Structures are given as structure tokens and as C-alpha cells.
Amino acid sequence: MKLIRLSKSCLGEEEKNAVMGVLDREYLGIGAEVSTFEGLLTDYFKRESTCVVNGTGAIQLAVQACGIGAGDEVLIPSLTYVASFQAISATGAKPVPCDIDPQTLMIDVDDAQKRITKRTKAIVPVHYTGGVGDLDNVYKFATTNGLRVIEDAAHAFGTVYKGKRIGSFGDIVCFSFDGIKNITSGEGGCIVTADNVVSERIKDLRLLGVEKDTEKRYSGKRSWDFDVQMQGWRYHMSNVMAAIGIEQLKKFPLMADKRKRLAMQYDKLLSNHLGIQILPRNYYEVVPHIYVVRIAGLNVERRMLLQDTLSEQGIQTGIHYKPNHELTFYKDDTALPFPITTLIYPELLTLPLHPDLSVEDVEFVCKMLKRTVDER
Ligand SMILES: Cc1ncc(COP(=O)(O)O)c(C=O)c1O
Structure with a gap:
């Protein structure tokens, strides 16, 4: 595989x-x-x-x-x-x-x-x-x-x-x-x-x-x-x-272009799915480092199962990021709450993105993601 x-x-x-x-x-x-x-x-x-x-x-x-x-x-x-x-x-x-802005x-x-x-x-x-x-x-x-x-x-x-x-x-x-x-x-x-x-x-x-x-x-x-x-x-x-x-700087225009095109393709293939929310980014201006989506109704356990299912298809995914206010070293019980971060974090999932990815790879990832989300 x-x-x-x-x-x-x-x-x-x-x-x-x-x-x-x-x-x-x-x-x-x-x-x-x-x-x-x-x-x-x-x-x-x-x-x-x-x-x-x-x-x-x-x-x-x-x-x-x-x-x-x-x-x-x-x-x-x-x-x-x-x-x-x-x-x-x-x-x-x-x-x-x-806390964070819920859109950006x-x-x-x-x-x-x-x-x-x-x-x-x-x-x-x-x-x-x-x-x-x-x-x-x-x-x-x-x-x-x-x-x-x-x-x-x-x-x-x-x-x-x-x-x-x-x-x-x-x-x-x-x-x-x-x-x-x-x-x-x-x-x-x-x-x-x-x-x-x-x-x-x-x-x-x-x-x-x-x-x-x-x-x-x-x-x-x-x-x-x-x-x-x-x-x-x-x-x-x-x-x-x-x-x-x-050497990387010399190749950057080509690599940036590839990242942008792949992100636009993800946007196109995922934007019509009700359960998957894409982030509003203008890829004519933004060079995407990672491609993150929000999946409505997920929690940390369900997200792990979703990741396992995709992994069985050979698709690696990631989570960016565990909120820092939840880490023992930075926890402060007197701090104001973080309602937006707390709501959104369990719904975040990062899909593969790098310049060596192909258009077919993105199509496969989107197909498998939609199928898995629909079967939940
Ligand atoms: C948002 C953010 N800030 C800072 C860093 C730190 O960069 P480095 O890994 O080069 O130390 C990273 C690295 O992944 C990052 O993603």
C-alpha cells in the first residue's frame, strides 16, 4: 500500500x-x-x-x-x-x-x-x-x-x-x-x-x-x-x-506554487461537504504550510478513530495543535476561559500537504475522508 x-x-x-x-x-x-x-x-x-x-x-x-x-x-x-x-x-x-477568532x-x-x-x-x-x-x-x-x-x-x-x-x-x-x-x-x-x-x-x-x-x-x-x-x-x-x-530558496517559487495548487484542489473537493469545513484562506496570497479542516461534531476520541481509519488506507494525518493552556507547564487555573479554542480544537484535522504530493493523492485523501465522515 x-x-x-x-x-x-x-x-x-x-x-x-x-x-x-x-x-x-x-x-x-x-x-x-x-x-x-x-x-x-x-x-x-x-x-x-x-x-x-x-x-x-x-x-x-x-x-x-x-x-x-x-x-x-x-x-x-x-x-x-x-x-x-x-x-x-x-x-x-x-x-x-x-483565545482565537473562530473563522481565521x-x-x-x-x-x-x-x-x-x-x-x-x-x-x-x-x-x-x-x-x-x-x-x-x-x-x-x-x-x-x-x-x-x-x-x-x-x-x-x-x-x-x-x-x-x-x-x-x-x-x-x-x-x-x-x-x-x-x-x-x-x-x-x-x-x-x-x-x-x-x-x-x-x-x-x-x-x-x-x-x-x-x-x-x-x-x-x-x-x-x-x-x-x-x-x-x-x-x-x-x-x-x-x-x-x-538551494531551497532557488526552488521556492515552484514549491510554493505546488503547495498553493494542492490547497486549492483540497478546497474545491471538500467545500461542498456539509460535515467538513475548510479554513478561509486566499491561496493566491497564502503559501500554505499545512492544510487543516474542521469536522463538525468530532471529539478527541472520535477524531482518533477517524485518523486510524485513514491510516489504514495509508493516509497520514495530524493535529495542529493541542492548546497550550491545557499543558501542565502552562496551565493557569485563574485564567479566563478559552471557549473558542476549546470548541474548535477537537474538530481540527490536518491532511497531507507537501510539494511531492500529487493531484491523485489529494483526490484519494478527499474521497476517503468524505467516505469516513459519512459512515460515522
Ligand atoms: C507555529 C510554530 N512556531 C514555531 C515553531 C518552531 O520552529 P522550529 O521547529 O524551527 O524550532 C514551529 C515549528 O514547527 C511552529 O510550527
Whole structure:
């Protein structure tokens, strides 16, 4: 039986040759390839881009570089990967989970407003699935309340909002290049911002806080006599990772197009089914990272049975995500309730999506999903 994977890395000879080139040169750390990849990303976004070890580290460093830490609070939708929460709590700050908008499944700023305290310093909108919702409203809310905006754009590489590429505007935007993202560098991530103070600080933070080491590393040198003024981390990207990222960026237009076409096909095949609700996303602008549907009347147990049935047909599915306010580490019994997240979470199901998926695969997934939902 053929296995239809939920997601996968899509690599070719180009990435393999690029990695072999780095291995042959025997300079694996942060050097020429990272510098080149950052240059390409800076051209792509028309803004300073700094590469780090993963998307989680990107968010952590962005929060820290804003001077946010112990005693501070950061607003974030509960419906996100635990990575977003861990990135915030790693700085000492408290992630404050918020409810979501029932249509877009993005942070509900009216709900966020109710959770603001004197300690609130930032909001982290999560571009769930690759869409961005009403981002203008998030920025309006942040301006009104004097907050920094750190966009978790792990899902949204390539997405366009009102004619502008995500990352090319706004405060601070963090991307992930993990193995299954819209582009991958194996693991990896980057921070894009026009705030020079923040980007300079992040460049030091990713190299253990060693001041101004990046330029030396890019010319094959390093600092021997240096000062450190803050807690840093060993979070820089390596040349091996950047070599993969450079090749992926070249292929991105084709891969993005494929993702969009497959998502549009899912929309077309599923939108006429009463029990299945598709998410409102405009795939002329959104590059989808994952394809999520809502299935009316599901609960966690029934969803597991549905997943088992699809799995028997060789179809992998996923759940994005277990709400963070339900996790022991982040549970707060005094918090306001999360009615929309609580209602919607058990109904969410993620269907396979990656550039190696075929039109026939999508047709098969839709046929099996509809059949299974109808037989319930
Ligand atoms: C919404 C979201 N934020 C952050 C991350 C963290 O990215 P990384 O896996 O590169 O650390 C992910 C990764 O899956 C994610 O899905």
C-alpha cells in the first residue's frame, strides 16, 4: 500500500551537492554559506535577516533582544505549537495564552485585550497554517497598548498580505526552516526586522553574547579578545544548514506554487461537504504550510478513530495543535476561559500537504475522508 505522508522534506541533487561542497571544504560552522544565505534572505525581504539554529531560537532571541524577560508577559494564541510558548518562557517571560477568532483561528485581539496587565510587553501573532488573519488589527492593538509585535511566521514563508510579503514590513518577524517547512535548511530559522538595535543584539546573542563576532566569522576569523554583556546562546546557523537553505530558496517559487495548487484542489473537493469545513484562506496570497479542516461534531476520541481509519488506507494525518493552556507547564487555573479554542480544537484535522504530493493523492485523501465522515 502506498503511504501518503502528512508532510516531508522535498530535496534533490542540488541540496546534496551543496552539502557535499561544504563537507569538502571542511568549514562546517558559521561562515561563507551562512553569510550568503542571509544576504539572499535580506534581498528577498528587503530587510536585515539573521539566521539561527531553529525557529524556536528565533522567537526566543527576538523576545530577549526586545529587553523582555522575567516579570514580563507576552500575549500569544493558545492554538500554536508548544515551540512558540517554550521560546517565550525560555527568556523568563510568561506566555499568556489567548483565545482565537473562530473563522481565521488566529489570535482574537478582543480576547487579548482582556488579558493585558501592567506587565504585558509584546504580542506574538501566530500565522497559523500560513495565513495571517487581520494583521493590521494586531498592529493597531499593539500600537494602542504600547506593545512590541513578534510575528511567529514559522508557517508563513512566502505569504503575501495586502500586496506585501510577510517579513517585508512590521516589527520583528520569525521564520522556521525545519525539515518540513515551506523551505528547509535541515533545521534552522531566521529573524527579519528593520530595527537595527534588535538585529545587532540578535547577532551577538546567537554567538554566546560575544560582541561583534559575526563579521569575523564570515571572513573565516573569530574574536579571541572579547567582552560579553548579556546571557547569550549557541544558536547560530551552520554552513551545512545554509547550503541546503540556499538551494531551497532557488526552488521556492515552484514549491510554493505546488503547495498553493494542492490547497486549492483540497478546497474545491471538500467545500461542498456539509460535515467538513475548510479554513478561509486566499491561496493566491497564502503559501500554505499545512492544510487543516474542521469536522463538525468530532471529539478527541472520535477524531482518533477517524485518523486510524485513514491510516489504514495509508493516509497520514495530524493535529495542529493541542492548546497550550491545557499543558501542565502552562496551565493557569485563574485564567479566563478559552471557549473558542476549546470548541474548535477537537474538530481540527490536518491532511497531507507537501510539494511531492500529487493531484491523485489529494483526490484519494478527499474521497476517503468524505467516505469516513459519512459512515460515522
Ligand atoms: C507555529 C510554530 N512556531 C514555531 C515553531 C518552531 O520552529 P522550529 O521547529 O524551527 O524550532 C514551529 C515549528 O514547527 C511552529 O510550527
